[in-house]
C-alpha cells in the first residue's frame with residue numbers, strides 16, 4: 001500500500017489509537033489480547049531503495065517485491081548480504097504489491113490496477129495474469145489457499161489454481177473490524193499482518209478472524225537509522241518454517257531483522 005496516500009494517514013492513526021484505547025478499557029470486561037515484545041536475533045542489511053511491499057523466505061533465499069510506479073520489481077536476494085541475485089522490473093504502469101510462492105510459481109498483486117501476475121519462480125518469466133476487484137495489498141499462503149489483503153478488514157482466500165475468490169475472512173480486534181492489514185505471513189497456523197502505518201503486527205486466528213496477539217515492534221528500527229523523507233513504515237514479514245526464523249523489515253529500511261517474540265504482560269507502556 002502506498003504511503004503516498006497521505007490523506008489516509010490521519011484516519012489510520014486514529015484507528016490505531018482506537019485499537020490501543022480499546023485494549024486499555026476492555027481488560028476489565030474480557031481477557032486482553034496477549035502482547036508480544038521482541039528480541040533481535042540477527043540484523044541483516046536491506047536495500048534503502050527497496051520500497052518493500054512483499055516478502056517471503058524460501059529454500060535459503062529471500063524474495064522481495066517493491067512498489068511505487070516506475071520502481072516496482074521482484075527480487076531474489078541473499079539473506080546475509082541483501083545481494084540481489086535475480087530481479088525483474090515491473091512495467092511503470094503498475095505499482096507492485098504482495099508476492100507469494102505457489103508450487104513453481106510466484107504470484108504478485110498490484111495496488112490499484114486490479115491485475116495480478118504469475119511468474120515462473122525460477123526465471124521470473126511472466127506466465128499469465130489475472131484480475132480481481134478492489135485493491136491489492138499483501139499476499140501469503142497456507143499450503144491450501146492464497147490469502148490476500150486489500151486494505152479492508154476482509155482477507156480474501158484465493159484458489160491458487162484459478163486465482164478466484166474462494167472465501168473471505170473478516171478480521172476483528174476485540175469484536176470490531178480491523179482495517180489496513182498490509183503485508184501478510186502464515187506463521188505456525190496463524191496469519192501475521194502488518195497494520196499499515198503502525199509499528200504493530202497482529203496475529204490472526206484463521207478460523208475466526210479474531211486478533212489473538214499483538215506484536216509491538218516500536219523501537220525496532222532506531223531513530224539513528226531513519227532518514228527523513230526516505231525511511232518509510234514497517235512492512236514485510238517472512239518466515240523460515242524449517243529454521244523457525246521470523247524476519248521483518250520496512251519500506252526503504254537499511255536493515256532487516258530476525259526477531260524472536262516473547263510474551264509481555266499488560267503494562268502501562270501499551271497506552272498510546
Ligand SMILES: [Ca+2]
Nearest residue numbers: 055184185237
Ligand atoms: Ca510475507
